[in-house]
Amino acid sequence: MSEGIKDRAGLSDAAAQSRASVLRSRAESYIALSRHDAAIADLTESIALAPDNARAWRLRGESHRVTERHEVALEDFDEALRLEPDSAYALGSRGQTYAAMGRLEEAMDDFDHALTLSPDSLWILEAKADVLTDLDRLDEALEEHAKIIALNEDLPYSWVARGDLYQRMNLYAEAIADYAKALEIDPEHVRALSRRGEALRMSDRYEEALADLNRALDLDPDNDRAFGSRGAVLSELGDNEGALRDLERAIELDQEYIWAYRVRGEIYQELERHEEAVSDFTRALHLEFGD
Template sequence: MSEGINEKPELSEAAAQSRASVLRSRAESYIALSRHDAAIADLTESIALVPDNARAWRLRGESHRIIERYEAALSDFDEALRLEPDSGYALGSRGQTYAALGRLEEAMADFEHALTLTPESLWILEAKADALADLDRLDEALEEHAKIIALNEQIAYSWLARGDLYQRMHLYSEAIDDYTRALEVDPEYVRAFSRRGEALRMIDRYDEALSDLNRAIELDPENDRALGSRGAVLSEMGDNEAAVRDLDRAIELDEDYTWAYRVRGEVLQEMERHEEAVADFTRALELEFGDS
């Protein structure tokens, strides 16, 4: 067999453009299916065929970002923006990448630029609000959430996101109001039931908290956060055996659930099961602080 018999023939410019276009389209479907390695492979070939297509760089950057290959994502977004400097999508996605790396000021610069181009882009406003919260600029973050809700009050997640920020600020009544609004939009929103239950627990409204957490678990029996919160509520209500069962299940679902180890340790301590309590506190310290 002669050398090179399996090599692909060199494509004409028109054929290269056509193949690259199909590869980009297939990559978008791979992304929708969360098959990001396959998308990256298609986009890498597409870029090799047509290096000056900003969309291919942007899509590959997005796949890298989603699977947490952040440096590769930044490189791709930089190239996409070199080719298309006013791409709000690429700016927003690069901002999200900077935020994931803890480079919050750079993230804010990208979000601000993106919003001058697409001022009503909800996902960029949400990313900016998250960055502001991480910068401890909480009042400004609340202002961004207010803008998001004003644009469309029928998005349950927008109410929930602001509720989460209120809860982070220990403004539990405000958080409960927002979770309630989220549930008015989506009456089976598991996370809203779970988070409202947690907020109710924080202000000692245990019966209401238990009702919400029961509903969250009914809708999603493997919701580890709701199980952990219900375990804490049951303990506060004096049912330590049931609390331990919920916390056992929460930890079974997420072996790195630091808070659940801490709470279960406290419950076991109350039950005078001190060896088990010591093991849970030790595991919590390992997870949170790297103790060995």
């Protein structure tokens, strides 16, 4: 189109490209502020003005993904990848979308492709490790976590993530060691404290577990999982009334906390409060199996 000829609601090509660029930039700030609907509106207009910009499609796909509009997110990532086939970011984000939809093998394909392009991308390695875990390929997931830690040993989250996987595998000593590494880096890492407390409980180290869980709750007084774990620890230590108070609080914070209902039901049963035990077990069965 020759210079000066108007198009796209009266804008010249140059003006349309300029407006589209500013809209993309504003959308990125909206995304940083978690204002995804505003970002989507800006990116939709930007795409109408400059439809061949892969970044706009990718950013809009990301906002759709974060707001769980998975089908439209896939459409946007597909278009971004048509325009820019070797975008590790778009491949990784599409992989995350597939994973959220339960399409795990397709997610793995995207993650593997993305990692050939950007082998040191921590967030893609983490996403791949999560999918391997969901596929019950736990040894392979551990290998990915080892790569993540090797790339940067100073990230407490990475140690916690591997600790969680060790705990899932019932490797409590290994989990405790990883949570300890996270806490060396960040002594107030609430999840590391809470999860180490749970691993210590599973290792029958109740006093140590209680210390971790108390600290976690000092730092985060509304941590439902820490209340649930501490309730179980208190029960093991013979303080059933304290345990019931903690489990009641855990359930107040998350009324679909299946494990807390089960543990509280067992305590009620031990106390021969069978009507209350039946109520908690019934609730747990309903939440987990739809009974």
